[in-house]
Every structure is written in C-alpha cells, then in structure tokens.
Amino acid sequence: MLRSGDLNEIKNSQNTAQNGARIHRRLQKQRSKDSNYESEVYLKSIVNMNDTEYLISGRADGITLTDAQAVIEEIKTSDQPYDELSDNTLELYWGQVKVYGNLILKEHPEFEHVTLQLTYFRVSTEEITTDEKVFQRDELDKFFQDLIDEYEYWLVLRAKLRKTRNESIQKLAFPFPAFRTGQHELAAAVYKTIYLQKRLFVEAPTGTGKTISTLFPAIKAMGEEKVQRLFYLTAKQSTRHVAEETLELMADKGLKLKSITLTAKDKIRFPEEQDVLPEENPYMIGYYDRLKPALSDLLTNEDAITRAVIEKYAQKHMVDPFEFSLDASLFCDVIICDYNYLFDPLVYLQRFFIEKDTDNFFLIDEVHNLVSRSRDMYSAEVNDKAINSLLKSAKAIKNKSSEEFQKQLKKIRRVFNQMKKVIQEEDREEKITDDAPDKLLNVLGKFDDFMGEWMQEQKPSDFLDKAKDFFFSCLTFVKIGALYDDSYKTRIVLEDKHVIVKQLCLDPSHFIDQSLDLGLGAVLFSATLSPMEYYQSVLGGIDNSLAYQLPSPFPANNQDILITQYVQTTYKQRPYNEENIVTSLVTMIKAKTGNYLFFFPSYSYLQQVKVAFERDNPDVKTIAQTGAMDNAARKDFLEQFQENPAETLVAFCVLGGIFSEGIDLRGDRLIGVAIVSVGLPGLSAENNLIRDYYDKENGHGFEYAYQMPGMNNVLQAAGRLIRSSHDAGIILLLDQRFSSSRYTKLFPQHWQHYRRINSMEQLTGAVNNFWKDHQHED
Structure with missing residues (x-):
C-alpha cells in the first residue's frame, strides 16, 4: 500500500532470514539491560473493512514503556549503506513502525504521542544507524485510517471478483457433451484430494484429457x-498453452475468473529495457506511482491474463511487464507458471511461498520432468576459470577499488589452488566427499558481501559484466551451500588445469516435500508415472500421498508393441548388431508407407545407425535431430510429417530430446516408433553417486540412477504414437532387455499386450498382419 516511486531491482544479498534473526536477538539482548524494555511485543487491533472484521497484528522488535512515554524500536538489516536506501524503502520501514505506534497508542490512551526508533544494521560492516521520530496521536490515527481506506478498496475489488467467480463456477458444467473414459474418475479423485487436503500422484495416459x-x-x-488460488505448474511452454486453452474453453461456457501466465523475466522484457540500468529504465522509473491504476485497468477489463495481455497493459501504463505480472498475480485465481516459481530455492515466489497458505492448491503437470529439474535446482557448481582473466583486466585499472577487487579474487584463487594441490598430491583427477566445501563457501561469502557494494561503484563495461557473471555463480553456490545436508555430495574435478567444485543434491525429495507442504495439497500427474512407487519416493510423497493409475482410453489393438529378442545394444555388442537393427527398421517401414520416428540413446549411436541405414536404403527420405535446434528448426522438422504422405519419411531422434515428448502428430502423421536400446543414461561419476546413495537408502541404486530415468525416456518417446482414438501404429523395441522381467514389470497397464519377436521372419509377419488388420484405416 505504501510503495511509491521507482522500481529498484532487489540487490543480491547475503543477508538471509536466519542471519537477520540472529542480529535481532543480539541487539535485543543488549537492550534488555533496561528493565523497561521488552522484545517481540505482540500488538493487535480489530478493524472493520468491507463489512468484515479483520485482525491487524504484528510483533514490534522492542518497546520501552515508562510512565512518561512509549518508545518503539524497529530493527532492519541489509547490506546497503543507510544513506543509500531509497525513499521508497525508508517509507516502508517507517510505515511499519508507524502502524505499531498507532496500535500502542490504542492500548495506552494515557499517551498523546509515541517515539518511534528505526535501527538499521548494515550486515557487511556491522555499522548501526539509529533514527528517531516523535509522532502525535492524531498523526498516527490519520495515517492508519488512510492505510485502511486504501486497503479496503482492494479488498472490495477482490471480494467482487470472487463473488462473480463463485457464482459462475456454481453454474459451470463440464465443457464437453460427455466424459471420456477415465475422465470422470480422475476428476472425482482430484476433487476428493482437495476436499481431504491430500497429495495425489496420477498416471493419466495420453488421451485422458488430464488438463481439463x-x-x-x-x-x-x-x-x-x-481453495482460493490454483497454481498450475509445468516444465514446458506448450503445456502452459494447453492450460490457457482449457481455461478459455470453460470461459466460453460461462466461467468468470482471473488467470495469469507468468513468463520468465528475460523473455518478457521490452527491447528498450535490455541492457539498461534500473535507474534509467523508463518502465521502472515511477513504477509504483503508475502500478495501482495499471492494476485497476487490467483487472477491470481482462480475465485471461496471458503474456500478450500483460505486455499490452504494461506498454499502456509504462510499467515493467515482469514485475507487473507478479503484482497482478496477487489478484488471480489461477496462476500458470514454471516449476521454479514454487520449487527453486533461489527464484521461488516469496509473495506466496514464505509460509504455508491453505488457500493455495498445486496442480503439477508432466511431473516426471521434476525429478531431474529438482536435482538441478538444489545443486550448484563454481570454478576458477574466470579468475585469471578478471585479475588481468582489473590490473589494468589503476585505482583503489580495483586493488580491493584483486585482493578478494586472490583469496578465492588461493582456496581453489589448495583444493587443486590436494587432488594432485593424491594423483587423482577428482575427489568426492560427504563434507560441504566450507573453506570455499566462507571465502565466496565474503566475496559476495564485498561485491554488493563494489558493483554499485562501477561504471558499465565488459569487465563489469564479466565480474557480475562470476559474482552470480558464487552467490548461487553460497546460497545452495546453506542447504547442504546428508543428501549432498561435494565433487571436486580437475579439468584442463582448472578446478570445478560441485555441490550435488542426490535426493531433493525432502525439499520438494517442504515446498508442496506450503499449500493445502497437490495433484502431481503425467502420462508416464510407472512405477508409481519410484516417483512417490523421489518427489517427496512416499509417506504422505495417494496414488491413482488410469487405463488408456484408446483401444489396445490400435497399437502393437513388438520386442526383438535377437537385438543387443549394449556398448560392446553394438557393432555386431548394426545389421539386425537396420534390417528390422527396414522391415517396419516397408510394410506401410508413412512417417516414422526412430529413437536412439545418443547422437553418436544415432549417426552410426543412420549412416548404415542410408547406405542400404538410399531412396528412403530421412531427416535427423541435431544438437542445437532453435524453434524455427524444430518447427521445420515437424512440418515434414504430413498427412497422407506419398512417400515414407524416417526421422532419427534422441531419447530424452525435444522430439521425445511434447509433440502431437495425430492421425497418419505418424504410424510407427522404433526405440533402439533401453535408454539408460550414460555412465558418469554423478549418476554413480546417485546409484550409491539409493543403494544405501533402499537397495535400488541402479534402478533409481539409470533404469527408471531411461525407461521414462522410452515411455515418453513411445507416447508420440497414439494421440487419439483413431490413431494406429507399431512400437518396435529393439533391445532384448525389454523382454526381461526387470523391464516388463515397469510397463504401464496399456502395454501388457506386448509380444516377443524371436526372428526377422516373425517380425515381418507381425508387422504385415498388423497393417492387414487395420486396412480400414487407410
């Protein structure tokens, strides 16, 4: 309510909540020598807004109360010098203590004034600044009433929006003539999960219509x-669009609610904001002065607040689009966004997720992606590669500031060199330890403190940009270091004379559990969540969640799943099986002209088989996925898959890549998928650490580190084939390991009619017979 003036991007700070609490206790202990001083004083008052009573309450850091006067102290901690705090920041600081002043005067009618003291503790230097102001009762009464009047306006607006929303929902019917197979059961399970305030894992195969x-x-x-607010979280832009379209479908049937799609800061900023300092950015200068009318305009005229809508109103009112979207989200009923806004410890939405709020409920789509994403979110690495070049650039700048910068960098280099020496003395290239890299974390933390002030003094330059890049990697490393526990390992690697230090989170399940516990409950769903116990375990739900697996809504005989017993794809056997693989692929495509996807575990293996295939089949049209395809290249690739093709098209792709999930080739745009190998991730030191961790935890190390992630890639790739009830085609699994019980037990319910193929002749007959039985589809 009190924000005004410019939008100042929050400077990265080492001042954590824990550190702030420690400083508060330290100062409060000093004050307690005065017998009239009391810390953490709870103050409250009941006010009536919009015909409803609200409790206004808070804890004053300290109050000194005598017969003659009342003194209220508010303690603030940060990295910035006090005299560099913005007017807006100071207004907020004083606003908080002025509310406390009004509340204490309500409790003590004998006083006509109160002394308010702002104590500012600068963390990096431990410098304390104290400022005092005396306010009369009538001043604070007016201030408090103005604040309540302003807040009531937004309460009334929100109440009107919710009343309209609820009335429309009560009339809303399912937006299709009938439920598909499994839809009614899934919808009932979701509703029951919310009613019981639980957490539900759901496997909903393609065609279930899991979004609606x-x-x-x-x-x-x-x-x-x-519930009052839904968060629809997903990993991909395409699924965010599906959620938007689903809400639009219900809006066409009478639904009236506010939804917003959050777009990453680097993607939604206007061109004229790029590479511009906040104090020179026209969309940030005076942001808060224009925010309230911008919000009022947006909320009065729009329901579906997509990226385009945010950009339209941000341009109209000259406000930064990213920050505007976050401020608008406070008034929205459905928030569509990426996983990181809830789970990432560095960028989560603090306005929603500082503490538990049972008004919020989470719908988490394509949740199989969260396994690897969450490990990345809670892991961090830093290296010494940039240090020497930064020192060289700084040395050319002859001033005291540059000398201090060099001094700090040399301290970091010294710690890296100590690590390097230990590894070299042990004649190794890497070292794994259970312990956090405390010496490195300590020196990087001090560097981060130094850089907070140093960067503000520098003029824009390439050197400053490079120094900032190194600072941000250090800052991330230190913040992740604060989370280090028994689920972490430290990996120190020597690579081309440089040192790389990684803090690896092997099991983020407890962090995910904590994040999910910030709401009333959650539904975590995907087309592929087999085996369910694995996903419940790695996603924090093994002890506190329910599980539900739906059958495929499509006829089982529309899809033939064939496992070749005569093909081996282990690394040593690949050269000897190349001919069998190529011949099997040719057998598959010769039975029917159409479009096919062939998946491989790596680009190198893809290329090896592709060369052999093209050598023997020069007349077959082929295309291949490459390692660096942008959106245009991806679109061109998919446009090759035409309906009713006159010639066969074969596309070579990589398991786990951009074409193994999130694409929708319906009808005869795709009639066959071949998967070469069981998709195991490559052997690596980090995957081995995951294996060893889970071996100790539950005895399933290989499955958790290699088999399950590989099988998920296989299921996702195979899921490209049958996208509607009219689709038909063949899935060819080219690896004898698929037929072992170790893998068949992982097959979803709609794969249980798989067949083992023992020879090329049997494959030819199986493929021909399948298409003979489906001639009516031609």
Whole structure:
C-alpha cells in the first residue's frame, strides 16, 4: 500500500532470514539491560473493512514503556549503506513502525504521542544507524485510517471478483457433451484430494484429457471456497498453452475468473529495457506511482491474463511487464507458471511461498520432468576459470577499488589452488566427499558481501559484466551451500588445469516435500508415472500421498508393441548388431508407407545407425535431430510429417530430446516408433553417486540412477504414437532387455499386450498382419 516511486531491482544479498534473526536477538539482548524494555511485543487491533472484521497484528522488535512515554524500536538489516536506501524503502520501514505506534497508542490512551526508533544494521560492516521520530496521536490515527481506506478498496475489488467467480463456477458444467473414459474418475479423485487436503500422484495416459480433468474439478472446489488460488505448474511452454486453452474453453461456457501466465523475466522484457540500468529504465522509473491504476485497468477489463495481455497493459501504463505480472498475480485465481516459481530455492515466489497458505492448491503437470529439474535446482557448481582473466583486466585499472577487487579474487584463487594441490598430491583427477566445501563457501561469502557494494561503484563495461557473471555463480553456490545436508555430495574435478567444485543434491525429495507442504495439497500427474512407487519416493510423497493409475482410453489393438529378442545394444555388442537393427527398421517401414520416428540413446549411436541405414536404403527420405535446434528448426522438422504422405519419411531422434515428448502428430502423421536400446543414461561419476546413495537408502541404486530415468525416456518417446482414438501404429523395441522381467514389470497397464519377436521372419509377419488388420484405416 505504501510503495511509491521507482522500481529498484532487489540487490543480491547475503543477508538471509536466519542471519537477520540472529542480529535481532543480539541487539535485543543488549537492550534488555533496561528493565523497561521488552522484545517481540505482540500488538493487535480489530478493524472493520468491507463489512468484515479483520485482525491487524504484528510483533514490534522492542518497546520501552515508562510512565512518561512509549518508545518503539524497529530493527532492519541489509547490506546497503543507510544513506543509500531509497525513499521508497525508508517509507516502508517507517510505515511499519508507524502502524505499531498507532496500535500502542490504542492500548495506552494515557499517551498523546509515541517515539518511534528505526535501527538499521548494515550486515557487511556491522555499522548501526539509529533514527528517531516523535509522532502525535492524531498523526498516527490519520495515517492508519488512510492505510485502511486504501486497503479496503482492494479488498472490495477482490471480494467482487470472487463473488462473480463463485457464482459462475456454481453454474459451470463440464465443457464437453460427455466424459471420456477415465475422465470422470480422475476428476472425482482430484476433487476428493482437495476436499481431504491430500497429495495425489496420477498416471493419466495420453488421451485422458488430464488438463481439463484436473482443472475442472479444482475450479469447482474453488467455487465452494475450499481453495482460493490454483497454481498450475509445468516444465514446458506448450503445456502452459494447453492450460490457457482449457481455461478459455470453460470461459466460453460461462466461467468468470482471473488467470495469469507468468513468463520468465528475460523473455518478457521490452527491447528498450535490455541492457539498461534500473535507474534509467523508463518502465521502472515511477513504477509504483503508475502500478495501482495499471492494476485497476487490467483487472477491470481482462480475465485471461496471458503474456500478450500483460505486455499490452504494461506498454499502456509504462510499467515493467515482469514485475507487473507478479503484482497482478496477487489478484488471480489461477496462476500458470514454471516449476521454479514454487520449487527453486533461489527464484521461488516469496509473495506466496514464505509460509504455508491453505488457500493455495498445486496442480503439477508432466511431473516426471521434476525429478531431474529438482536435482538441478538444489545443486550448484563454481570454478576458477574466470579468475585469471578478471585479475588481468582489473590490473589494468589503476585505482583503489580495483586493488580491493584483486585482493578478494586472490583469496578465492588461493582456496581453489589448495583444493587443486590436494587432488594432485593424491594423483587423482577428482575427489568426492560427504563434507560441504566450507573453506570455499566462507571465502565466496565474503566475496559476495564485498561485491554488493563494489558493483554499485562501477561504471558499465565488459569487465563489469564479466565480474557480475562470476559474482552470480558464487552467490548461487553460497546460497545452495546453506542447504547442504546428508543428501549432498561435494565433487571436486580437475579439468584442463582448472578446478570445478560441485555441490550435488542426490535426493531433493525432502525439499520438494517442504515446498508442496506450503499449500493445502497437490495433484502431481503425467502420462508416464510407472512405477508409481519410484516417483512417490523421489518427489517427496512416499509417506504422505495417494496414488491413482488410469487405463488408456484408446483401444489396445490400435497399437502393437513388438520386442526383438535377437537385438543387443549394449556398448560392446553394438557393432555386431548394426545389421539386425537396420534390417528390422527396414522391415517396419516397408510394410506401410508413412512417417516414422526412430529413437536412439545418443547422437553418436544415432549417426552410426543412420549412416548404415542410408547406405542400404538410399531412396528412403530421412531427416535427423541435431544438437542445437532453435524453434524455427524444430518447427521445420515437424512440418515434414504430413498427412497422407506419398512417400515414407524416417526421422532419427534422441531419447530424452525435444522430439521425445511434447509433440502431437495425430492421425497418419505418424504410424510407427522404433526405440533402439533401453535408454539408460550414460555412465558418469554423478549418476554413480546417485546409484550409491539409493543403494544405501533402499537397495535400488541402479534402478533409481539409470533404469527408471531411461525407461521414462522410452515411455515418453513411445507416447508420440497414439494421440487419439483413431490413431494406429507399431512400437518396435529393439533391445532384448525389454523382454526381461526387470523391464516388463515397469510397463504401464496399456502395454501388457506386448509380444516377443524371436526372428526377422516373425517380425515381418507381425508387422504385415498388423497393417492387414487395420486396412480400414487407410
């Protein structure tokens, strides 16, 4: 309510909540020598807004109360010098203590004034600045009432929006003539999960319509005031668009609610904001002065707040689009966003997720992606590669500031060199330890403190940009270091004379559990969550969640799953099986002209088989995925898959890549998928650490580190084939390991009719017979 003036991007700070609390306790202990001083004083008052009573309360850091006067102290901690704090920041600081002043005067009618003291502790230097102001009762009464009046405006607006929302939801019917197979059951399970405040894992195969089947019942529960806000979290832009389209479909049927899609800061900023300092950015200068009318305009005229809508109103009102979207989200009923806004410890939405709020409920789509994403979120690495070049650049700048910068960098280099020496003396290239890299974390933490002030003094330059890049990697490393526990390992690697230090989170399940516990409950769903116990374990739900697996809604005989017993794809056997693989692929495509996807575990293996295939089949049209395909290249690739093709097209792709999930080739745009190998991730030191960790935890190390991630890639790739009830085609699994019980037990329910193929002749007959039985599809 009190924000005004410019939008100043929050400077990265080492001042954590824990550190701030420690400083508060230290100062409060010093004050306690005065017998009239009391710390953490709870103050409250009941006010009526929009015909509803609200409790206004808070804890003053300290109050000194005598017969003659009351003194209220508010303690603030940060890295910036006090005299460099913005007017807006100071207004917020004083605003908080002025509210406390009004509350204490309400409790003590004998006083006509109160002394308010702001104590500012600068963390990096431990410098303390104290400022005092005396306020009269009538001043604070007016201040408090103005604040309440302003807040009431937004309360009334929100109440009107929710009333309109709930009335529309109560009238809302399912937006299709009938439920598909499994949809009604899934919708009922989601509603029950919200009602019981639980966590539910759901495997909903392709065709279930999982987006409408989760959003519709969750919105119906919202209309009954069981929740107030839904977060629809997903890993991909394409699935965010599906959520938007689903909400639009319900809006066409009468739904009235506010939804917003959050777009990453680097993608939504206007061109004129790029490489511009905040104090020179026209969309940040005076941001808060224009925010309230911008929000009022947006919320009065728009329901579906997509990226384009945010950009339209941000341009109109000259406000930064990213920050505007975050401020607008506070008034929205459905927030569509990436996983990191809830789970990432560095960028989560603090306005929603500082503490538990049972008004919030989470719908987490394509949740199989969260396994690897969460490990990345809670891991960090730093290296010494940039240090020497930064020192060289700094040495050319002849001033005291540059000398201090060099001094700090040399301290970091010294710690890296000590690590390097230990590894070299042991004649190794890497070292794994259970312990956090405390010496490195300590020196990097001090460097981060130094850089906070140093960067503000520098003029824009390439050197400053490079110094900032190194600073941000150090800052991330230190923040992740604060989370280090028994689920972590430290890996120190020597590579081309440089030292790389990684803090690896092997098991982020407890962090995910903590994040999910910030809401009323959650539904975590995907087309592929087999085996369910594995996903519940690695995603923090083994002890506190329910599981539900739906059957495929499509006819089982529309898809033939063939496992070649005569093909081996282990690394040593690949050269000897190349001919069998190529012949099997040719057998598959010769039975019917059409479009086919062939998947491989790596680009090198893809290229090896592709060369052999093209040598023997020069007349067959082929295309291949490459390692660096942008959106245009991806679009061109998919446009090759035409309906009713006159010639066969074969596309060579990589398991786990951009074409193994998130693409929708319906009808005869795709009639066959071949998967070469069981998709195991490559052997690596880090995957081995995951294996060893889970061997100790539950005895399933190989499965958790290699087999399950590989099988998920296989299931996702195979899932490209049958996208509707009219689709038909063949899945060819080219690896004898697929037929072992170790793998067949992982097959989803709709794969249980798989067949083992023992020879090329049997494969020819199976493929020909399948298409003979489906001639009516031609």
